Amino acid sequence: MSLSEKSNDWAQKLEPILKKYKGRKHPLDYHNLYQFVVMIVLSAQDSDAKINLIAPNLFKAFPNMESLAVSNVEAVIPYISKIRNFGTKASWILEIAKTVQKDKNIPLTMDDLTALKGIGRKSANVIMREAKVPAEGIITDLHVIRVAPRIGLIPETKDGIKAEKQLMQIFPKEIWGEIGMSISFLGREICRPQPKCPECPINAICVFYKKIQG
Numbered sequence: 001m002s003l004s005e006k007s008n009d010w011a012q013k014l015e016p017i018l019k020k021y022k023g024r025k026h027p028l029d030y031h032n033l034y035q036f037v038v039m040i041v042l043s044a045q046d047s048d049a050k051i052n053l054i055a056p057n058l059f060k061a062f063p064n065m066e067s068l069a070v071s072n073v074e075a076v077i078p079y080i081s082k083i084r085n086f087g088t089k090a091s092w093i094l095e096i097a098k099t100v101q102k103d104k105n106i107p108l109t110m111d112d113l114t115a116l117k118g119i120g121r122k123s124a125n126v127i128m129r130e131a132k133v134p135a136e137g138i139i140t141d142l143h144v145i146r147v148a149p150r151i152g153l154i155p156e157t158k159d160g161i162k163a164e165k166q167l168m169q170i171f172p173k174e175i176w177g178e179i180g181m182s183i184s185f186l187g188r189e190i191c192r193p194q195p196k197c198p199e200c201p202i203n204a205i206c207v208f209y210k211k212i213q214g
Helices: 003-013 015-021 033-042 048-061 065-069 073-080 086-100 110-114 121-130 142-151 160-170 173-189 207-213
Strands: none
Touching (some): 033 048, 048 073, 073 086, 142 173
């Protein structure tokens, strides 16, 4: 079987989740790209729910990149002190703001986004998806890293970059922007650490489900 046959096969098999989740807004409750970039950086190793709680007050105080760019760590920390690594994250978002200066200057390419403090490939992929620009990779968050091997897409790995590269080989480029987030939503809602397999729209093609069915 050639790689193109294999990739087309998987794209077709996962069509039910693409259909179910395509275009759904990210769980971070943002209202513009500036807010989303800041929230993505703050959400590293923390829950979206917690970031959603602190965001309104943070953005009331710092409504845009310009207001953040002229601030300092001491001023920002009180708004984010309930999240993990708040000191480091405060310096990251300030450095991003000082680099970008204005909301309209937020870059939307993989190279330019990953050049910013606190933004790796995973975050860049998510930002680009929400901004609706052409994908340069596939979102590979903790949910995707757990779910993709379960389905049978890739071998188990804890390395997000490695998982992303393997997924990029499997799927045609035209679905890169949505397939990662679709698998992530599946992992958040159905294919959880304790999966709800009978509810899953792709259980018929899932290696894990076949195994537990005996």
